[in-house]
Amino acid sequence: MEKKIKVCVKNLNVYYGEKQALFDVCMDINQNEITALIGPSGCGKSTFLRCLNRMNDVIDICKVEGSIKIDGEDIYNDEVRVEKLRERVGMVFQKPNPFPKSIFENVAYGPRIHGLAKDKNELEEIVYSSLKKAAIFDEVKDRLDETGTSLSGGQQQRLCIARAISVNPDVILMDEPCSALDPIATAKIEALMEELKKEYTIIIVTHSMQQAARVSSKTGFFHLGNLIEVNDTETIFSTPANEKTLEYVTGRFG
Amino acid sequence: MGLILLLLFISYALGSFYLGYSKSRKVRVLNEGRPISLDKYYGYYIAIWSVVPAIIIFSVISIFDGFFIKNYVLSDLYSLGIDSSEVELLFTQIENTRNGIKLFNSEDVLIVNAVSKLNYIENVFNVSLVIIILCSSSLFLLFSYRKIKIDFDAREIVEKFLLITFFVCSLVAILVTIGIIFSLLYETIRFFSQVPIFDFLFGTNWSPQRAFVTDASDTADIENAFGAIPLFSGTFLIAFIAMCVSIPIGLLTAIYMSEYAKSNVRNTAKPIIEILAGIPTVVYGFFAVITIAPFIRSMGGSIGLDVSSESALAAGLVMGIMIIPFVSSLSDDVISSVPQSLREGSYAMGATKSETIKKVIIPAALPGIIGSFLLAVSRAIGETMIVVMAAGLVANLTANPLEASTTITTQIVVILIGDQEFDSPKTMSAFALGLTLFVMTLILNFIALRVVKKYTEKYE
Numbered sequence: 142m143e144k145k146i147k148v149c150v151k152n153l154n155v156y157y158g159e160k161q162a163l164f165d166v167c168m169d170i171n172q173n174e175i176t177a178l179i180g181p182s183g184c185g186k187s188t189f190l191r192c193l194n195r196m197n198d199v200i201d202i203c204k205v206e207g208s209i210k211i212d213g214e215d216i217y218n219d220e221v222r223v224e225k226l227r228e229r230v231g232m233v234f235q236k237p238n239p240f241p242k243s244i245f246e247n248v249a250y251g252p253r254i255h256g257l258a259k260d261k262n263e264l265e266e267i268v269y270s271s272l273k274k275a276a277i278f279d280e281v282k283d284r285l286d287e288t289g290t291s292l293s294g295g296q297q298q299r300l301c302i303a304r305a306i307s308v309n310p311d312v313i314l315m316d317e318p319c320s321a322l323d324p325i326a327t328a329k330i331e332a333l334m335e336e337l338k339k340e341y342t343i344i345i346v347t348h349s350m351q352q353a354a355r356v357s358s359k360t361g362f363f364h365l366g367n368l369i370e371v372n373d374t375e376t377i378f379s380t381p382a383n384e385k386t387l388e389y390v391t392g393r394f395g
Numbered sequence: 396m397g398l399i400l401l402l403l404f405i406s407y408a409l410g411s412f413y414l415g416y417s418k419s420r421k422v423r424v425l426n427e428g429r430p431i432s433l434d435k436y437y438g439y440y441i442a443i444w445s446v447v448p449a450i451i452i453f454s455v456i457s458i459f460d461g462f463f464i465k466n467y468v469l470s471d472l473y474s475l476g477i478d479s480s481e482v483e484l485l486f487t488q489i490e491n492t493r494n495g496i497k498l499f500n501s502e503d504v505l506i507v508n509a510v511s512k513l514n515y516i517e518n519v520f521n522v523s524l525v526i527i528i529l530c531s532s533s534l535f536l537l538f539s540y541r542k543i544k545i546d547f548d549a550r551e552i553v554e555k556f557l558l559i560t561f562f563v564c565s566l567v568a569i570l571v572t573i574g575i576i577f578s579l580l581y582e583t584i585r586f587f588s589q590v591p592i593f594d595f596l597f598g599t600n601w602s603p604q605r606a607f608v609t610d611a612s613d614t615a616d617i618e619n620a621f622g623a624i625p626l627f628s629g630t631f632l633i634a635f636i637a638m639c640v641s642i643p644i645g646l647l648t649a650i651y652m653s654e655y656a657k658s659n660v661r662n663t664a665k666p667i668i669e670i671l672a673g674i675p676t677v678v679y680g681f682f683a684v685i686t687i688a689p690f691i692r693s694m695g696g697s698i699g700l701d702v703s704s705e706s707a708l709a710a711g712l713v714m715g716i717m718i719i720p721f722v723s724s725l726s727d728d729v730i731s732s733v734p735q736s737l738r739e740g741s742y743a744m745g746a747t748k749s750e751t752i753k754k755v756i757i758p759a760a761l762p763g764i765i766g767s768f769l770l771a772v773s774r775a776i777g778e779t780m781i782v783v784m785a786a787g788l789v790a791n792l793t794a795n796p797l798e799a800s801t802t803i804t805t806q807i808v809v810i811l812i813g814d815q816e817f818d819s820p821k822t823m824s825a826f827a828l829g830l831t832l833f834v835m836t837l838i839l840n841f842i843a844l845r846v847v848k849k850y851t852e853k854y855e
Contacts, residue, residue, distance in 0.1 A: 196743060227745035234743075238736035241759045250754070251744040301740070308744065 177353035180363035231305035237297035239289030275303035295326025415441030432550035582826035598622015601790035640715025645722025680784030705787035729763030769843035
């Protein structure tokens with residue numbers, strides 16, 4: 142069965158001031174799959190991820206060239222409203238960053254600003270279903286009024302995932318979502334990603350090659366701002382085409 | 396004379412430092428080894444022992460010698476049956492006569508005798524002071540010099556001394572605060588023995604001049620003259636107007652500076668705003684009297700309002716301008732310290748910048764912002780000069796900001812300016828007002844600090 146391409150990146154060049162961070166990156170990302178991005182620190186994988194929901198717009202000196210199409214629409218087109226784009230492309234960050242509000246308000250934040258709920262009941266429904274999808278509902282259902290920051294690290298990260306899916310995005314970007322978590326919380330989040338890919342397209346940046354191997358169907362390897370290789374995860378980890386990729390995935394460099 | 400003594404003292408300290416230093420050198424040669432501490436520490440060690448005890452002895456004796464001298468000089472006069480209330484005056488007369496100021500009773504035998512006694516005892520004290528200090532200082536010097544051995548750790552003792560010095564310095568601020576509280580308390584209690592505390596706190600008529608003028612035996616009149624409610628209301632009215640100006644302007648400035656302004660705008664504008672905090676309050680007073688008050692008066696006149704030339708509104712507006720930098724720079728710091736990750740989290744949800752500020756940043760920074768408001772309020776309550784110049788001195792129980800008004804601090808100034816009897820209720824009322832003000836700002840600062848502290852734990 143032919144997979145549907147969700148995100149299509151062509152000749153992406155990114156500059157921070159004088160310094161070029163990404164060189165001619167081309168990559169297709171399939172719908173309802175998990176795509177992992179690996180590579181040593183500073184190789185541009187986070188920069189690439191942040192281009193996909195235009196989070197780099199916040200940085201004044203950052204300049205983006207090339208085209209990124211999501212469902213065939215160029216997201217750097219002048220007519221695209223960045224707020225609408227981010228409604229479709231959610232993001233989960235490296236460090237859990239729940240707002241210092243109640244658990245309920247954390248998840249209700251997105252639906253509120255985008256006006257997704259007609260009334261209070263509908264809002265509650267969205268919040269509950271998001272929490273359920275993020276596999277945290279049972280743990281917090283009795284304490285929705287407590288502040289989100291009172292949860293443990295793993296719970297906070299799942300709360301952030303619930304927050305990201307509350308606006309029902311198409312794509313979820315995850316920037317090293319497990320690097321601040323212990324192995325048990327990591328396992329929970331990985332299981333959750335497995336569930337989520339049925340509905341969403343997930344792109345995850347990770348430093349853990351085991352994690353990439355465990356969760357993703359496709360893996361891209363970045364090095365010094367270049368996308369060296371992108372292929373099925375199995376191929377990347379067993380018989381990569383590029384010498385550098387082989388060295389990296391076998392742990393001989395990086 | 397004083398300068399020569401000071402120079403002598405410094406060269407003495409330097410000399411003793413050199414003694415220790417050279418002894419350490421000698422020890423090094425004699426023992427063919429290194430002393431535990433560096434040479435300079437032996438120098439410091441001896442310098443401390445030769446100087447510090449001398450300073451302590453000198454200060455202790457100077458604190459108490461006045462008392463002994465006075466008792467000695469006046470001992471004969473006491474036996475003649477002098478009223479104790481006249482003792483102070485008499486002693487001042489004796490001192491003045493000694494200093495060559497001719498007084499009506501300078502020729503009096505008693506005074507002449509006392510003057511010679513005073514001269515004698517002062518000489519005795521001075522000479523013995525010098526001897527005591529020289530002896531003790533050289534004793535300590537000798538003692539410490541002999542202690543220097545190869546295994547004697549002078550560094551540890553020098554550092555212990557420094558530790559004690561730091562402790563004493565930090566104690567000074569605390570002791571001064573306690574001293575201020577007690578001096579206020581003492582006078583306040585005296586005041587409340589003449590005027591009931593209830594009348595002071597809840598009376599609505601403030602006219603201390605009346606208590607001064609009328610017969611003091613008419614206690615009812617005294618009680619009625621010291622009702623501080625008009626002062627409290629004036630204080631709060633003016634502070635309220637000031638906060639109405641400074642809170643919105645200051646907060647919006649802070650939001651603009653921390654969230655929207657480009658770094659070059661921020662780098663120029665912030666110092667300029669902070670200059671406002673450096674302008675002397677008297678200058679603000681001019682501004683209020685010369686510019687703002689006539690402006691308000693003509694504005695009021697043009698819409699048919701009767702505005703007095705000195706008004707709470709003028710003082711409050713200018714005070715508000717003065718406080719803007721307090722609110723803006725404190726709030727700016729608080730807003731800037733909201734973690735960037737919260738902003739990114741909000742942007743990633745598709746929120747715009749203003750939504751992020753309204754719904755995430757301000758709520759997260761709110762406790763700190765409130766803390767800055769409370770600090771600004773205590774600043775507004777304590778401000779004096781602008782009110783003296785712009786709001787008038789009349790204690791007026793009114794909520795109308797267009798009338799003249801007055802505040803606690805202003806009344807303290809008014810009461811204590813000029814010659815005062817220090818035991819009249821009018822004068823002592825200033826201390827009661829001061830204590831009330833102190834307690835008020837203390838409570839406000841306490842709340843502010845608590846709120847700010849709570850805020851710092853917020854994100855973790």
